[in-house]
Amino acid sequence: MLAILDYGAGNQTSVRRALDFVGVPSVVTADPEEIFRSQGLIFPGVGAAGQAMRHLRATGLDRTLADWVAQGRPLLGLCLGCQILLEHSEENDTPTLGLIPGRSRRFDPALREEDGAPIAIPHMGWNALRRRRPSPLFAGIAPEAEFYFVHGYYVEVAPEYELAVTYYGREFCSVLGRDGLWATQFHVEKSGPAGLRLLANFCRYCGERADAE
Amino acid sequence: MLSKRIIPCLDVRDGRLTKGIRFEGNADIGDPVESARRYYEQGADEIVFYDITASHEKRGIFLEVVEKVASAIAIPFSVGGGIAGVKDMRAALMAGAEKVSVNSAAVLNPCLIAEGAEAFGSQAVVLGMDVLAVPVSASVPSGYEVVIHGGRRRMGLDALDWARQAVELGAGEICVNSIDADGTREGYELKLTRLVAEAVRVPVIASGGAGEPRHLLEALTQGRASAALIASIVHYGEYSIAQLKAYLQAQGCKVRPVS
Numbered sequence: 130m131l132a133i134l135d136y137g138a139g140n141q142t143s144v145r146r147a148l149d150f151v152g153v154p155s156v157v158t159a160d161p162e163e164i165f166r167s168q169g170l171i172f173p174g175v176g177a178a179g180q181a182m183r184h185l186r187a188t189g190l191d192r193t194l195a196d197w198v199a200q201g202r203p204l205l206g207l208c209l210g211c212q213i214l215l216e217h218s219e220e221n222d223t224p225t226l227g228l229i230p231g232r233s234r235r236f237d238p239a240l241r242e243e244d245g246a247p248i249a250i251p252h253m254g255w256n257a258l259r260r261r262r263p264s265p266l267f268a269g270i271a272p273e274a275e276f277y278f279v280h281g282y283y284v285e286v287a288p289e290y291e292l293a294v295t296y297y298g299r300e301f302c303s304v305l306g307r308d309g310l311w312a313t314q315f316h317v318e319k320s321g322p323a324g325l326r327l328l329a330n331f332c333r334y335c336g337e338r339a340d341a342e
Numbered sequence: 343m344l345s346k347r348i349i350p351c352l353d354v355r356d357g358r359l360t361k362g363i364r365f366e367g368n369a370d371i372g373d374p375v376e377s378a379r380r381y382y383e384q385g386a387d388e389i390v391f392y393d394i395t396a397s398h399e400k401r402g403i404f405l406e407v408v409e410k411v412a413s414a415i416a417i418p419f420s421v422g423g424g425i426a427g428v429k430d431m432r433a434a435l436m437a438g439a440e441k442v443s444v445n446s447a448a449v450l451n452p453c454l455i456a457e458g459a460e461a462f463g464s465q466a467v468v469l470g471m472d473v474l475a476v477p478v479s480a481s482v483p484s485g486y487e488v489v490i491h492g493g494r495r496r497m498g499l500d501a502l503d504w505a506r507q508a509v510e511l512g513a514g515e516i517c518v519n520s521i522d523a524d525g526t527r528e529g530y531e532l533k534l535t536r537l538v539a540e541a542v543r544v545p546v547i548a549s550g551g552a553g554e555p556r557h558l559l560e561a562l563t564q565g566r567a568s569a570a571l572i573a574s575i576v577h578y579g580e581y582s583i584a585q586l587k588a589y590l591q592a593q594g595c596k597v598r599p600v601s
Contacts, residue, residue, distance in 0.1 A: 150416055251464075252344070253515075254347060254568070274599070274601060275598040275599065319418050
């Protein structure tokens with residue numbers, strides 16, 4: 130069983146449907162006990178960083194997430210969930226969870242696409258990854274596979290956390306983390322078969338880790 | 343760099359798929375959920391559903407279709423037709439859509455765009471506009487006029503002015519549908535598409551007129567569209583989306599590879 134963190138962020142139902150797709154049972158929950166009974170936690174998110182952080186602090190879920198990561202249990206952050214794992218977001222100048230060193234920055238509207246056209250913000254649509262480091266998340270996914278992005282801010286992390294980058298007006302980190310603590314800037318739940326495969330890879334890691342204990 | 347998107351459009355009436363020519367003579371051509379699944383498997387980048395149900399009472403049937411579609415595909419999809427307020431938008435998004443498309447209701451009440459963007463973010467609000475080529479006039483300097491109610495009512499509103507205004511209000515994308523080209527299969531209205539794409543900085547989706555693969559290429563290059571909406575070119579099995587993408591890729595147009 131996987132837990133999907135319910136903090137009013139919007140796309141938890143899509144994530145649950147995607148897990149149904151890959152045949153993994155899941156529960157959308159804000160209950161710490163239920164979360165700690167699961168093999169792995171997915172931290173979804175759409176919307177603004179400031180509002181999301183207020184909700185997490187008000188409900189104490191910020192501490193649940195910190196405890197989860199401190200215990201070394203598997204976590205996958207998605208989109209806004211990816212950004213909030215870092216230390217700070219330029220969106221609403223918000224201090225965020227600080228579970229991974231790094232920050233979220235606004236795309237500069239003066240940036241241009243590779244064909245010279247000014248970039249539209251948010252970065253919305255299908256884009257490819259350039260892998261920086263191996264990760265079990267990438268197992269069985271073609272190097273040219275594309276994923277679905279919707280975001281107006283991008284993340285910057287230390288190179289040792291940078292697993293893949295994407296180009297949109299500039300290069301930015303699109304998959305980050307280390308074994309068991311991962312996040313993607315794109316929406317795996319809306320990225321077709323490649324996204325589902327990445328999700329299934331995370332689920333498999335969670336299952337194997339639970340079996341090993 | 344972003345890939346150009348190929349977006350099949352499914353018109354749904356009373357829970358069934360239909361396709362009309364110049365907005366008239368719709369015929370039942372199948373189950374929307376099965377079609378959505380097929381297009382997803384063929385490599386569609388997104389899917390659009392328009393509810394063209396005449397009666398308001400049958401709105402629930404459409405939302406049931408939306409929920410079934412959300413469980414059948416793992417790509418974004420948008421929903422339009424009959425979206426008149428934030429309540430309708432929320433119902434469509436809760437049923438599993440990523441985006442809602444507003445058209446006539448936004449022309450009559452532009453605040454609808456701002457309210458939707460405020461509540462759900464610009465990325466969730468697509469402005470659909472139906473456009474007719476008309477003689478240039480003081481109120482329609484571009485020669486392209488916005489029409490509403492399925493093309494039946496002219497508004498004296500210039501398409502480019504409306505596009506700029508809608509983006510200002512918070513529309514995250516604009517789908518430009520040419521009434522003149524719709525259903526003809528003779529190609530998109532390239533000049534209109536390009537004018538709108540150059541007038542705004544949000545993605546523009548070309549709509550109406552796709553009958554051959556080269557029409558898509560034209561819209562995505564000459565028309566400067568970010569995405570091409572397609573209907574009859576795939577609905578009758580003449581081309582698959584994978585074939586259209588293979589063609590576009592061979593012509594040097596960046597599309598998401600079909601896995």
